[in-house]
Amino acid sequence: MAVCGALVRSGRLSRPICGRTLSLIGSRPASVKRMASALSYVPETAPSDFGETTKMNLFQSINSAMDVALATDPTAVIFGEDVAFGGVFRCTVGLADKYGKDRVFNTPLCEQGIAGFGIGMAVMGATAIAEIQFADYIYPAFDQIVNEAAKYRYRSGNLFDCGRLTMRAPCGAVGHGALYHSQSPEAFFAHVPGIKVVIPRGPIQAKGLLLACIKDDNPCIFLEPKILYRAAVEHVPVGDFTLPLTSAEVVVEGKDVTMVAWGTQVQVLREVCNMAQEKLGVSCELIDLRTIMPWDSETVIKSVNKTGRLLVAHEAPLTGGFAAEIASTVQGECFLHLEAPVERVCGYDTPFPHIFEPFYMPDKWRCFEAVKKLINY
């Protein structure tokens, strides 16, 4: 993938992103201390009934999901900025050649247009897979998403809908993305009835959840943790399969503390599970929420009723972050079972900084400290 690194939105960031992501995850010189951002990806195993697998990283599994979608649905199209040659993160590599340039095509550089265009295609019953180059640039499309996509079915009494629309966008910290290549905007969309918001934690999850979004009859926003595009590698089923939306997954079972996260943060908390066990003898139950909205409160409530303690962690800022919604619901539903106040470990209430990223992140040490607080309360 020699082409990859150089391809970032012109005028917005002159430095390569995904090439550097790779080096960040791999071995770095000891002199460069980026401990906060360093994370090791633990490959998962797909259920055997999903069929034959092959080794893929996250961008390849997303490519594979869209390949399946285009192959099985002749109305399906993919469009956005720079998707025709393969995308700045390689997610659409080869698809234009395979399916034709009327099905995988570039649009003008205009996010409100991309969202509106996708809605219009979906209104006609076509499957529209739109890409926003970075989640940070989804805000120009906010009106189309919030006022239009989310409300289409409701306001027309189900005469018209744009359920065939999926919008993909890379999200989350990447080591050096600063203000506009690092954001996690899920909470803005969680306040919008009518759309689904989904974030995967790895390649198998990404393919199954993206295909579920594409096939779902509601407009979906699919946020892809871009730091995992190359870093996360595992054996992904090559065929067509879906994972359920609005369904959290208990990734690690435990009995003392419930930990909830999504996207890359699940990988951070997986390490915290081990640290808590080794250093404190504490058994943590790790839940990947997967769908932010409508979220699976039942799985979380059930877990907290068992453990009596809850930690929610996300990269996005604390105030108004989705952890607040989870904490509030759990407080209401699990009041008599809670042994300690709910802990939220999140980004700080600042813009996402460049050089200070290691100090901004809700890293494993901050989360580990929160587990100690929960236990010692």
Add this chain to the structure above:
Amino acid sequence: MAAMRCMLGVRGLLQHAFYRNSASFAVRNVHAGPDKTPRQDRQMSSQTLDLEEDKPQFPGSRSEFTKKLEFITPDVYNGIPVYRVLDRQGKIIEADQDPKLSKEAVYDMYHKMTLLNTMDRILYESQRQGRISFYMTNYGEEATHMGSAAALNPGDVVFGQYREAGVLMYRGFTLDQFMNQCYGNNEDVGRGRQMPVHYGSKELNFVTISSPLGTQMPQASGAAYALKRSGKRLCVICYFGDGAASEGDAHAAFNFAATLECPIIFFCRNNGYAISTPTSEQYRGDGIAARGPSYGMATLRVDGNDAFAVYNAVKAARELAVNENRPVLIEAMTYRIGHHSTSDDSTAYRSVDEVNYWDKQDHPIGRLRHYMVSQGWWDMEKEKAWMKQARNEVMQAFQRAEKKKKPPPSELFCDTYKEMPPHLQQQREQMRKHVAQYPDNYPLDNFEKDRD
């Protein structure tokens, strides 16, 4: 799928970057029929950098060098001309522009223009009496609706703003359906969820109206792209006002439609005002039409009070759109005779004399009536009888709609998603329990009972 074209040809992105539409932006008279040459301008033939000749080689444009420093200035005084077929007395100006519509077709247009007008008067008054919460009339713009609707195929998809009720009426939306929506009663297909005049009809291919301005425009481009891929030889028409054209979505829609070669007619109703804002505060160019060529769109400006001119324009535009997969922009010049809405008093920002001129001297209904009288198809007696009948029909539909109950309250939760997620089921139960506990504090008598 002959209609499906590769957007970039077979040569790929890098070559594409060298190729742009030719700068041949001459405004064509679309009524003259489909231009046979434009595809050649637009297609990307193989590029060779000709370094021998002293010509600009920049990928972003195709033109010549110049030694003179000369700004291009907007020519606002000799604007794009207004295409007209009927003069103000309803006479055909050029015989070869006469669409030669049958007596029945003209009757149909006239009946629906006047029926719309009658419905507007009654619903406007009913809002003044507090019987419906809101209304927007179509006064003065009836010809833009009926003229354009008549030129379309019924399968063509309509995306509107909110002042295009006549298009729906032309397609067969009944008075009862209009009234049911304004009352939000149990027979409203929209289930009473939107404000009045936010109509929609699946059978009539009229996409449900929403309040945010300009949002329907890039959607219409996307719908047109999907239609092109379906190979159905249909197009999309997208209506919007001169004010909405200032939204970013309008820019997105024009540019996407042009670069992605979408079969779409952008139909601008330039009625001089966006609520209180006159066009002089909306733009400084030559209206909306002058923007068309800059996006690479075929463009025409038309007299919006002339039903025949609008008809001819849309008919020709439709041929361009469907046969050549290209967007067309039509700017219909007209005048908003009514207030912006029932929440607006337009005498606060414009003179009664100005309104009266358009109402009395240059009204689309009057102009078509003159034409019909000159053909011997219409007279005062017929006019009186029809106006009486129209009023009766509207009043009866009005009374029927008013008597109907609203949908069951629990429908407020339906259709948020296709399925009802658990949290909404819970909230629906909470609402039911709460209302059952405090029934006297809610207007339950006006609503149908829950089914289960």
